[in-house]
Amino acid sequence: MTAASRYRSQERKRRIFLFVRDRILSGAPPTTREVQAHFGFRAVQSARDYLEALVRDGLLDKEPGKARGYRLPAGSTPYPAVLVPLLGRVQAGALTTASEDPDGYVPVQSAKPRDELFALRVRGESMRDAAILPGDVVIVHRQESAASGEIVVALVEDEATVKRLKLRAGRIELHPANPAFDPIVPDADRVRILGKVIEVRRYLEGSAPVLEP
Amino acid sequence: MTAASRYRSQERKRRIFLFVRDRILSGAPPTTREVQAHFGFRAVQSARDYLEALVRDGLLDKEPGKARGYRLPAGSTPYPAVLVPLLGRVQAGALTTASEDPDGYVPVQSAKPRDELFALRVRGESMRDAAILPGDVVIVHRQESAASGEIVVALVEDEATVKRLKLRAGRIELHPANPAFDPIVPDADRVRILGKVIEVRRYLEGSAPVLEP
């Protein structure tokens, strides 16, 4: 095999990967035969050979036996942006059910699994000096605890709020970043940490989160 | 049929829709039998009845005969997430070439075409009071002009800078949002507007822009 043809082959492999990725991102993975048809192979197996090679390279994952079984790898390639639900208002404990009825979806790149992430629209000026303004969208990683100093989403009195967490003498304190507001020092049983803010976004114009019907 | 049971049924229909949508967004649509199993139906047909009803309602589209043929109707996700290049440093006129060698890619939802967008990492404290901090990433729509009051990326003295644009007496003024900095009022031929900031992002932890494989 000549170097030229080997190069040509690598190029085709790349093309096939891009095709599959595109199809996955636009709705559903392609079947082996769809790949075959799109690239003009005269045998299904030829397409399959490439797909299996891509799996071996780690560019694709697959679920053997299943129809349309090729997937984008979750951890190794953070490349595909996952869509996480944007929640308008989080109330008492209803995080899981709220995720099923979001205001929209926001594309996020993260190593975290999709179902551990959600997005929340910020209300109020209490974090102004941390450069988080009302209307901003925060991306949150669900976790029950966080380190002192991190910005978290906490549920206090049936209402979700974004604050900086301080742990003092084993007690949870929620500190605003605005001198006009006072720290919240709730009883331990009246506060629950929903997650840690890992990203802040502000949509100024022309790029807004997708609203769901 | 009682009103109660009819309501219960509508609720189940909704649950099934949310399940299917979630599965589509996480990789691939479910099969009829996966829906059956997830909701405990004892016959495939029961799941199928619901899915067909959802198609009739317009909540789902389907490709008949195809495996995993259910889709989200076009329009339920207005804009696809495109990946725009993240540029570390923009210098004199080299915007097009810089786009070819990005520091990474950032997923953005926008109606704008992919090649009219880029992302830029912010340096300096000059926009602090507009809640834009050093290290933040701004998403920029390429355009040669902008309205007074909008936040823009401008090229001044061979260096890209983020400032608020003011047009006064036909002159371009670039205003920082920080009293420690002075407005820039350059000669018209020494300044060039590269684009308008349409989004601001701050990556706190665990979600950073990635390099393309």
Place this chain on the structure above:
DNA sequence: GACATTAACAGACATACGTCTGTATTGTCG
């Protein structure tokens, strides 16, 4: 009570799709 409607079930059938086995061709290397 006769009848229609609806949700759910049961089972068979058809096909879309993944998978396996084997062959032909071409190029590389010793």
Place this chain on the structure above:
DNA sequence: CGACAATACAGACGTATGTCTGTTAATGTC
């Protein structure tokens, strides 16, 4: 040349999955 690997092809096979037909039970209507 002969062994070997890589690519592509051909065709068959098995199963995953969509689809069809008919039944049962519950409920509501006249």
